[in-house]
Amino acid sequence: MTVINRARLESILLMSSQHAPQLLQMMQNLIDAAPQNIAKLEQYLASGDTENTQQLLHKIRGSYATIGADELAKQASALEQTSAGHKSISADTLQGFIKIYQQSCNELQSIIQLQSVQAAAQLDTLDAAQLMTLLETQNMTACNMVLQNKISLNQLMSEPDAKLFFHQVACLDFAKAAELLHRYMPNPPKSGG
Secondary structure, eight states: OOOOOOHHHHHHHHGGGGHHHHHHHHHHHHHHHHHHHHHHHHHHHHHHHHHHHHHHHHHHHHHHHHOOOOOOOOHHHHHHHHHHTTOOOHHHHHHHHHHHHHHHHHHHOOOOOOOHHHHHHHHHHHHHHHHHHHHHOOOOOHHHHHHHHHHHHHHHHHHHHHHHHHHHHHOOOHHHHHHHHTTOSOOOOOOOO
């Protein structure tokens, strides 16, 4: 059973492609916090602490709804309302919630891993020769290509060279950027002339 609305999550990742690494890290932080949140929820319910139970469920609902964990958000909302009505939450209901919580985290973890593999694959698909041609011909399309392949370029170059490369492209010093990229070409093209 899939518990993540993958279409929504993928659209979020596409819309925020520039910030995808931060979004993936936020998702990882949510996953890492899950065991502690489960322990707190069990503790709050055991002690009858409805205020903290509601706050924690509200936090889980909001965080996970944002990234497409619809089933988890729906169940967290239902438990939050039950707690707000000062009704007890049965052990079976809690275990069902925990199971969905863990499934959501497992599915998100697999999505994060897939995104990491795809980012590494982009390095292979970066057409460095095309980018080199755009830079050498002073074609402004090079700026878009650099933005779209920023992760791949960061992986391709050393950190200082990548910073310098991005700075040169930003300053539209395409000739110097091309010289720098040339060092990282697998089979550097021969200079004309």
